[in-house]
Amino acid sequence: MDDRARVEKAAHEVVEEHDPRSVPVREFLAAWFAAGLTWVHFPEGLGGLGVSRGLQARANAILQGAGGPNPFFLNPIGHGMAAATVLEHGSRELAQELLPPLATGEHIWCQLFSEPGAGSDLAGLATSAVLDGDEWVVNGQKVWTSFAHRARYALLLARTDPDQPKHKGLTYFVLDMHAPGVETRPLRQMTGQAEFNEVYLTDARIPDTHRLGAVGNGWRVAMTTLMNERSAIGGSSSVRGAGAIADAVELWARYPQRHTPVLRDKLAALWTRAEAQRLTDERARRSATSGSPGPEGSIAKLVSAELNQHVYEFCMELIGPEATLYGDYTQRDAERNEDYRGPVQQRFLRSRANTIEGGTSEVLRNILGERILGLPGDLRADAGKPWKEVPRG
Amino acid sequence: MADAVTEFVLTPEQQDLRRAVRRFCAERLGEDTVRRLAESGTGHDPALWARLGGELGVLGLAVPEELGGAGGGLVDQAVVAEEFGAALVPGPVLGTVGLAVPALVALAGAGLDEDLLASLVEGARTAAFAVPDRGGRFDPALVTVTETGGALTGEVRHVVDGTADVLLVAARTGEEIGLFLTDGGERIPLSTLDRTRRQATVRFSATPARALAVGAGAEQAITAALRVGGALLAAEQVGGAQRMLDRTVAYAGTRLQFGRPIGSFQAVKHRCADMLVLVEHARSTAFHAAWALQDGTDDPDLAVAVAQATCSQAYQQVAQESVQLHGGIGFTWEHAAHLYLKRAVTDAALLGSAAEHRERIAQLVLDGASASGGVRVATG
Numbered sequence: 001m002d003d004r005a006r007v008e009k010a011a012h013e014v015v016e017e018h019d020p021r022s023v024p025v026r027e028f029l030a031a032w033f034a035a036g037l038t039w040v041h042f043p044e045g046l047g048g049l050g051v052s053r054g055l056q057a058r059a060n061a062i063l064q065g066a067g068g069p070n071p072f073f074l075n076p077i078g079h080g081m082a083a084a085t086v087l088e089h090g091s092r093e094l095a096q097e098l099l100p101p102l103a104t105g106e107h108i109w110c111q112l113f114s115e116p117g118a119g120s121d122l123a124g125l126a127t128s129a130v131l132d133g134d135e136w137v138v139n140g141q142k143v144w145t146s147f148a149h150r151a152r153y154a155l156l157l158a159r160t161d162p163d164q165p166k167h168k169g170l171t172y173f174v175l176d177m178h179a180p181g182v183e184t185r186p187l188r189q190m191t192g193q194a195e196f197n198e199v200y201l202t203d204a205r206i207p208d209t210h211r212l213g214a215v216g217n218g219w220r221v222a223m224t225t226l227m228n229e230r231s232a233i234g235g236s237s238s239v240r241g242a243g244a245i246a247d248a249v250e251l252w253a254r255y256p257q258r259h260t261p262v263l264r265d266k267l268a269a270l271w272t273r274a275e276a277q278r279l280t281d282e283r284a285r286r287s288a289t290s291g292s293p294g295p296e297g298s299i300a301k302l303v304s305a306e307l308n309q310h311v312y313e314f315c316m317e318l319i320g321p322e323a324t325l326y327g328d329y330t331q332r333d334a335e336r337n338e339d340y341r342g343p344v345q346q347r348f349l350r351s352r353a354n355t356i357e358g359g360t361s362e363v364l365r366n367i368l369g370e371r372i373l374g375l376p377g378d379l380r381a382d383a384g385k386p387w388k389e390v391p392r393g
Numbered sequence: 394m395a396d397a398v399t400e401f402v403l404t405p406e407q408q409d410l411r412r413a414v415r416r417f418c419a420e421r422l423g424e425d426t427v428r429r430l431a432e433s434g435t436g437h438d439p440a441l442w443a444r445l446g447g448e449l450g451v452l453g454l455a456v457p458e459e460l461g462g463a464g465g466g467l468v469d470q471a472v473v474a475e476e477f478g479a480a481l482v483p484g485p486v487l488g489t490v491g492l493a494v495p496a497l498v499a500l501a502g503a504g505l506d507e508d509l510l511a512s513l514v515e516g517a518r519t520a521a522f523a524v525p526d527r528g529g530r531f532d533p534a535l536v537t538v539t540e541t542g543g544a545l546t547g548e549v550r551h552v553v554d555g556t557a558d559v560l561l562v563a564a565r566t567g568e569e570i571g572l573f574l575t576d577g578g579e580r581i582p583l584s585t586l587d588r589t590r591r592q593a594t595v596r597f598s599a600t601p602a603r604a605l606a607v608g609a610g611a612e613q614a615i616t617a618a619l620r621v622g623g624a625l626l627a628a629e630q631v632g633g634a635q636r637m638l639d640r641t642v643a644y645a646g647t648r649l650q651f652g653r654p655i656g657s658f659q660a661v662k663h664r665c666a667d668m669l670v671l672v673e674h675a676r677s678t679a680f681h682a683a684w685a686l687q688d689g690t691d692d693p694d695l696a697v698a699v700a701q702a703t704c705s706q707a708y709q710q711v712a713q714e715s716v717q718l719h720g721g722i723g724f725t726w727e728h729a730a731h732l733y734l735k736r737a738v739t740d741a742a743l744l745g746s747a748a749e750h751r752e753r754i755a756q757l758v759l760d761g762a763s764a765s766g767g768v769r770v771a772t773g
Contacts, residue, residue, distance in 0.1 A: 189766045241758065247768040254764035262629035264759065266753040269702075271758055276674035276703045283401040299670055319770055327771035343771035362659070368669050373642045378655040 003051040004058060010035045010049065011062035014185055020068035026225035029071055029104040032063070038071060038103045042087055046095050047103050054285070057146055071103065077147060077241045078102040078109035081225045089172065089212040089221045098153065098174065110151035112175065112199055112254040113140040113222065117392055120363050123219055124156075124382070124390065125167045127201060129158035129173065136160075136173065137183075141198065144357070147183045149195035151177045156206075157222050160215055162388040168386050171216030174210040181205070191342075191349045192329035226359070227297060242352075243304075245274040247344060251315050270311055277303045298372075302364040305354035308318060319344065400548055400684045403472065409772075410451070410471050417449055418480035424729055430483040431732070437484030437555065439519075445482075446516020452490050453514030455687075456498055461511030467621060471628035472682035478632030481732055483589040485519040487743065488554025491625045493561050494521035496572065496618035497755050500605055506574070509559065519557035522622075523549040524615055528753060529623050529701060529745025531563075531615045538564040538597060540573060540604070545597035545647035553743065554581045555593025562602060563615060572611040575602035587735040623697040623744050624686055627679035630704035630740050633762070634675055638668045639717040642674075644719055661699075661718060668711045675707035695757050702750035705741035712737035 001009070017140045018031045032038055033047045037059045042048025064070070083102060086095050101107040118125035127140025138158055147153070154175040161169035167195040175182070181204035186194035213221040241249065252259070252267055281300055316323040326345050341347070355361040382390040403411070422439065431633040446452040454469040456462020463469070470490070477486050498508045512518040515626070525535035538547030545564050562573045583592045606614055640666055645656030655661050682700035685691035701759055712734040716723040723730040741747060 150404065244768060249762045250766040250768055251763055251770070252759055253762040263747065264755050265751055266760060268755040272699055272702050272751060272754055273674070275699050276678050279677035279681045282675050283680075285400045300674060302666075303670060303674075322770050322772065325771050325773035343769040345771050347768075363661070364662040365666035366659065368666035369656070373665055373669060374636075374663060375642060375646055375662050376654045378657050378659060378662075379653070 010220035015066035021238035026104040033103040073103035082109040110147045112156040132383040138204045164389045167219045172212040312351045436591040440599040443516040467687040475632035478629030479636040485554035488521035491622040492522035497619035499614035499617040521554040521557040524563040528749030540564040540566040544599040569608045570606040573602040587739040608720035624682040627704040632710035634708040634711040648672040671707040677702040678703040679746040698750040698753040705747040707736040
């Protein structure tokens with residue numbers, strides 16, 4: 001049996017034996033994991049079948065066809081970033097411990113990377129981890145953390161050697177968010193909502209067995225996470241006209257009294273660009289020979305972020321005086337889907353973050369220029385210097 | 394119909410084809426040759442054209458074997474068009490390969506002169522397409538040439554490759570439009586912006602011509618040719634844009650100012666990154682159009698409009714950025730940047746501008762849109 005048939009057979013068996021419309025979602029996802037369908041390219045026993053990543057789409061199609069849940073939306077950081085990082089850099093024992101509850105959504109995950117003083121220059125982060133016996137003691141502040149207040153585990157990047165240049169002194173950990181010394185506070189954003197959190201770490205302790213990769217090797221581990229993040233954020237819909245552009249086309253149909261030839265051409269240009277990016281995503285997917293996301297993810301992220309902004313700028317122009325109104329600035333937890341996808345004025349405000357979150361457009365253009373086109377890097381004032389000697393502020 | 398999974402994946406044969414054409418162009422159609430031909434009277438070399446058709450055999454890849462072609466698909470021809478665009482191959486690429494040959498293929502079985510098609514595919518003869526278009530689409534109202542008693546009268550302006558051996562001419566015959574074949578007519582060469590892509594005004598006064606098709610058959614062949622021409626032109630734009638991007642990146646990596654390669658400055662690097670995105674989008678839309686026409690996997694009208702709207706803008710923008718990023722040398726006659734810029738401007742204007750194609754896209758996707766979705770508008 002070829003791999004494709006194997007995946008299809010396994011998927012059909014799971015949905016037949018555990019009808020996703022009646023079985024509780026965690027129970028269903030546990031069966032899905034046991035059958036190796038959560039991440040088909042993972043090894044057997046760890047939620048995969050050891051086959052090409054491209055076959056995941058087949059499994060997901062069968063899952064959705066049977067009315068099953070979308071595991072990604074139940075645990076976006078867990079599925080989009082943590083799973084691949086734990087698999088690639090953790091021991092098999094750690095993966096066996098962490099992946100099953102991640103896959104079912106029992107354990108929600110979050111990511112503790114950015115800090116108030118380390119955004120684009122992530123490798124300059126200051127949160128420290130100091131070894132004490134067989135535990136690490138962590139102190140610092142993290143920011144822009146989605147799901148932190150619901151998360152059981154976090155991916156944490158911390159500095160273990162301030163005497164090394166910035167990239168070399170980092171180590172990567174899995175942090176138990178229920179541990180003493182971990183405090184989560186909501187961070188209110190311009191939409192009025194609090195989608196993200198700040199996380200304060202005060203003498204929080206991590207067993208050394210929850211380290212991913214070698215001490216000092218945290219930057220390389222973080223790259224696994226970030227490449228997966230960019231492809232997860234940038235992976236736009238494969239359906240023509242879906243996504244943000246659908247909002248603009250729908251409002252266009254709803255506001256005929258505000259049509260002008262200039263707006264019409266603007267919308268046609270936006271639609272065309274969305275279609276060009278959709279086709280580019282398809283092309284990258286179909287010609288991908290390796291299993292891990294490559295730099296195309298950076299193109300997708302760059303384009304979809306700017307396109308989203310332009311689409312919602314267009315929507316605001318189209319609706320005219322109504323663009324000056326807003327619904328409700330009451331602070332809310334914005335994780336519920338309907339809140340996140342609120343009225344168009346809120347979508348406009350939310351889109352301003354798209355070119356900042358998950359890699360600013362400026363950083364992404366550096367990546368395209370340097371990693372795809374091979375252009376030389378910029379001068380760096382901190383190159384080779386011990387981290388503690390680099391000016392901060 | 395191809396499996397959707399295979400779209401965008403070139404076969405090993407198509408990759409070999411690309412390499413063969415690239416090697417031929419590098420050896421036989423280098424910049425010196427292109428410049429020499431650009432400054433010559435006719436703008437192309439019939440002997441070289443015959444080698445492209447004969448020795449290399451790349452002028453009729455999508456023509457069925459029984460009509461004298463290679464029996465391949467449009468994607469094969471698009472691969473060649475891309476390489477021709479990268480090398481700025483002079484000669485009747487658009488008139489013959491892009492438009493006349495597809496029109497004749499569409500007319501297959503309708504009193505077609507198969508020797509003519511075979512000789513065009515071999516590169517032994519050349520043809521041009523004297524059919525006016527509006528935004529890359531056929532509009533019978535634009536046809537002013539008339540046919541009576543087997544002879545044409547009237548004028549067609551801006552005929553790309555209009556000095557070719559034979560012309561396919563749209564003409565009014567009674568109440569209908571017909572497609573006619575003639576080797577006559579007065580050809581008045583125009584002084585073109587891009588000297589590697591020539592045009593002529595053609596004038597007919599009782600010029601003998603043979604009817605190839607009349608009525609619906611003629612209009613279908615014209616529409617088919619304009620679609621194929623649009624897709625191949627888009628592929629050509631991809632090739633030119635990619636070549637300009639490559640040259641610009643190479644220059645930015647080696648040109649030193651302030652003691653550093655200029656490509657290390659973000660002001661330069663970010664413009665290169667934006668050029669990369671333009672080229673990637675152009676490639677995706679152009680090859681999607683070729684696949685859609687070849688396999689019937691998408692609305693051909695929309696696929697070609699998206700490709701043309703995207704590629705016309707992309708190539709022109711990339712060529713202009715290339716001039717800018719090369720600095721002073723990029724404005725000289727000696728540097729190749731202007732050759733590509735002129736081709737980019739020309740290609741953008743031919744078979745419909747980006748704006749005209751966006752208008753078509755608007756007709757197809759906006760005019761019939763319904764307000765059924767869920768996006769709310771806060772009303773205070």
